[in-house]
Amino acid sequence: xxxxxxxxxxxxxxxxxxxxxxGLNLHVPxxxxxxxxxxxxxxxxxxxKMLLNLVRPTGGRITLFGEASAAFDKxxxxxxxxxxxxxxxxxxxxxxxxLEILARLRGRHRRDEIEHALTAFNLDREKKKRFRDYSLGMxxxxxxxxxxxxxxxxxxxxxxxxxxxxxxxxxVRSYLLQLCREKGTTIFLSTHILSEIEQLAxxxxxxxxxxxxxxxxxxxxxxxxxxxxxxxxxxxxxASLVFERLFGISDYxxxxxxxxxxxxxxxxxxxxxxxxxxxGITVSGVSVGAGKLxxxxxxxxxxxGIG
Numbered sequence: 334x335x336x337x338x339x340x341x342x343x344x345x346x347x348x349x350x351x352x353x354x355x356g357l358n359l360h361v362p363x364x365x366x367x368x369x370x371x372x373x374x375x376x377x378x379x380x381x382k383m384l385l386n387l388v389r390p391t392g393g394r395i396t397l398f399g400e401a402s403a404a405f406d407k408x409x410x411x412x413x414x415x416x417x418x419x420x421x422x423x424x425x426x427x428x429x430x431x432l433e434i435l436a437r438l439r440g441r442h443r444r445d446e447i448e449h450a451l452t453a454f455n456l457d458r459e460k461k462k463r464f465r466d467y468s469l470g471m472x473x474x475x476x477x478x479x480x481x482x483x484x485x486x487x488x489x490x491x492x493x494x495x496x497x498x499x500x501x502x503x504x505v506r507s508y509l510l511q512l513c514r515e516k517g518t519t520i521f522l523s524t525h526i527l528s529e530i531e532q533l534a535x536x537x538x539x540x541x542x543x544x545x546x547x548x549x550x551x552x553x554x555x556x557x558x559x560x561x562x563x564x565x566x567x568x569x570x571x572a573s574l575v576f577e578r579l580f581g582i583s584d585y586x587x588x589x590x591x592x593x594x595x596x597x598x599x600x601x602x603x604x605x606x607x608x609x610x611x612x613g614i615t616v617s618g619v620s621v622g623a624g625k626l627x628x629x630x631x632x633x634x635x636x637x638g639i640g
Contacts, residue, residue, distance in 0.1 A: 337396070338363045338487050338519040339384060344393035346379050346543075353379045355543035357393070361536070364517040366509065368524055368534035372634065376543040377523035378418060381491050384521075385415055398486075411439060414485035416493060420476025424465040428456055428475050431464060435479055442483040450478035453508055469496035477505065481512070488512070490522040494529060506533055527630060530554075541634040554629075562595045562602045564609070565618035569593060572614050579608050591617075 339361035346354040354376045361367045369377050382388040384395060386402065395402040398412065422431040432447045443449070451457045454474040459467070467475065473496040480488060493509075494502050510533065512518040524530060530537055530551075537554060539547045566572040572593055576582040582605075584597040598605070602619060609616050 336363060337361055338398060339367075339521055340396040341384075342394040342396075344380070344383065344395060345391045346376075346383060346388065347391045352391070352543050354383070354390075357540075357543075357545050358548075359538060359545065360548060361519065361521050363519055364513065365535045366513050366520040366522070366533055367536040367538065368522055368530045369538045369540055370524055370527070370530060370630070371540035372525055375525075375540045377540055378491050380540075381415070381417055381489050381521075381523060384489060385410070385413070385417070387417070411483065412486045413489060414480035414483065414487070415489040415491075416476045416480045417489070417491045419495075420472050420479070422464045422472075422475065422479075425463060427461050427463055428467075428478075429460040431475070432479060432482060435482065439483050446482050446484075450482040453481065454478045455504065470498055470501050473497055474501065474505075484516070486518065488518060488520045488522075490520065492524060493522055494524070494526065502529075509533065539630065539633055546633050559596055560599060560621070560623045562599050562605075563588065563618075563620045563622060564593045564595065564606070564616060565591055566593060566609060567591065567615035567617070571612065572609055575609055575612050575614065576605070579612075580605060 337360050339359055341357050341359040344354055344357040344359070345352055357380060359380075369380065371377050379388060383390050384397070397405055398409065400409070423434075428451060429447060432450060436447060448457065451460050454477055456471065456474055456478060459471065464472070464475070473493070477490070477493060480490065488509075493505060497505060506529075509520055513520055531554075535551055537549055537551065538545055564572065569587055569591060573585070573587075576585055576593070576595070580598060580601065582595065582598055585593055585595045588594045595602070595605070599621070602621075606616055606619055
């Protein structure tokens with residue numbers, strides 16, 4: 334299998350006015366959880382609809398399982414489970430009856446698939462309750478049950494935690510992690526909740542106003558969330574040389590005019606400060622802090638951030 338289960342090239346969607354999705358280049362690795370992070374209106378849902386052939390792209394290319402979607406056999410969509418926007422079922426039917434209809438349309442994957450799906454999301458005791466009597470959180474759970482019932486290779490989930498209480502969020506998160514780790518299921522989900530991605534995703538794409546601003550691994554994100562020592566100096570270039578030549582420091586960044594942020598050897602900050610002064614560099618301030626992911630994403634997207 335291609336290393337990417339989902340890959341797009343310059344994927345674009347326009348209605349009237351500016352592009353809703355603008356030149357999107359996604360790379361979703363096989364067997365990983367990829368979170369598409371962005372504010373409401375960033376274009377996440379439209380992107381997912383195009384992947385599922387629910388909306389036709391204006392331009393660009395989509396590849397699923399290594400095959401161009403234009404040539405993708407309809408039967409291959411059975412390899413995909415999805416939940417897009419608000420779950421929709423027959424209001425007057427029970428959870429079991431709704432899933433029974435889906436099982437007949439898809440063809441049964443396993444004899445106990447309905448019971449298995451309902452149990453996975455703690456709906457087995459509510460299987461005879463009509464859909465119209467479900468709470469918002471229970472409706473979301475049933476939508477997730479329908480998405481995983483046929484044990485797909487790829488899950489595409491639009492804001493899967495919507496309407497869930499904290500216990501429900503924990504249970505769904507645990508189940509998705511289990512699917513990925515034990516069965517190798519590739520999961521592509523969208524979210525605007527920044528705190529959620531740290532506990533779930535391995536790869537993150539940041540989307541804003543239809544564009545993909547960054548695509549990165551979780552470890553790189555942690556770099557923006559580490560403790561640091563910040564030096565305000567008179568000469569950034571010379572201070573960088575002191576870091577490297579006198580102290581063997583390579584993990585640092587220039588964060589502004591006259592400001593250097595050091596991510597290693599934090600306990601030596603007094604010694605480093607003396608070294609800078611000895612080299613004739615004026616140090617006007619030294620501070621210790623920790624980066625926040627919220628600050629990082631706010632810098633990327635501008636405005637008030639995400640979540």
